[in-house]
Amino acid sequence: MGTQPTPEEAASALNEVAERREQAASTNAHPVWTLWVIGAGAIGFGLASDLWPERSTELLYLFATGALLLVFLPRWKRPGSAMGYQSDPRPVGISARGRALRALVMLALMAVFAAGAVALRSWDVPYPTTIASFVVVVTMPLWHRLLNRAARDPKV
Numbered sequence: 001m002g003t004q005p006t007p008e009e010a011a012s013a014l015n016e017v018a019e020r021r022e023q024a025a026s027t028n029a030h031p032v033w034t035l036w037v038i039g040a041g042a043i044g045f046g047l048a049s050d051l052w053p054e055r056s057t058e059l060l061y062l063f064a065t066g067a068l069l070l071v072f073l074p075r076w077k078r079p080g081s082a083m084g085y086q087s088d089p090r091p092v093g094i095s096a097r098g099r100a101l102r103a104l105v106m107l108a109l110m111a112v113f114a115a116g117a118v119a120l121r122s123w124d125v126p127y128p129t130t131i132a133s134f135v136v137v138v139t140m141p142l143w144h145r146l147l148n149r150a151a152r153d154p155k156v
Contacts, residue, residue, distance in 0.1 A: 031084035034070055039137040046133030105146045
């Protein structure tokens with residue numbers, strides 16, 4: 001027979017079980033690395049479109065394809081588990097009003113990015129798309145919270 005765990009080991013094991021249970025039950029089971037990849041891709045897209053403006057359309061298609069893959073691949077079990085998702089990332093039980101709120105937040109984010117890049121370009125600021133994408137990435141925790149609020153708030 002094995003030895004009995006010390007009280008510290010038992011407490012540590014119970015804390016780890018509680019953390020894993022909370023992570024598995026959370027409505028936001030997205031791996032953290034996906035946000036870092038999207039942020040790096042956004043800054044990379046901004047910098048590349050400023051350096052090679054004649055290729056900005058192709059770069060936009062490439063970035064949009066990568067973002068769509070990050071959104072839709074986890075919906076299938078095998079690619080999702082390979083990417084580190086605990087479960088299906090789609091929010092369960094979100095109302096039509098909540099879905100509309102999420103769509104409006106995303107549209108507002110795209111509008112702010114486009115307006116910022118156009119305004120910076122009109123003021124002859126160097127690297128306007130890079131600056132606009134950097135602002136989007138820096139504010140990522142805020143808009144990520146707004147996007148996930150609809151999934152957590154039953155009143156929305």
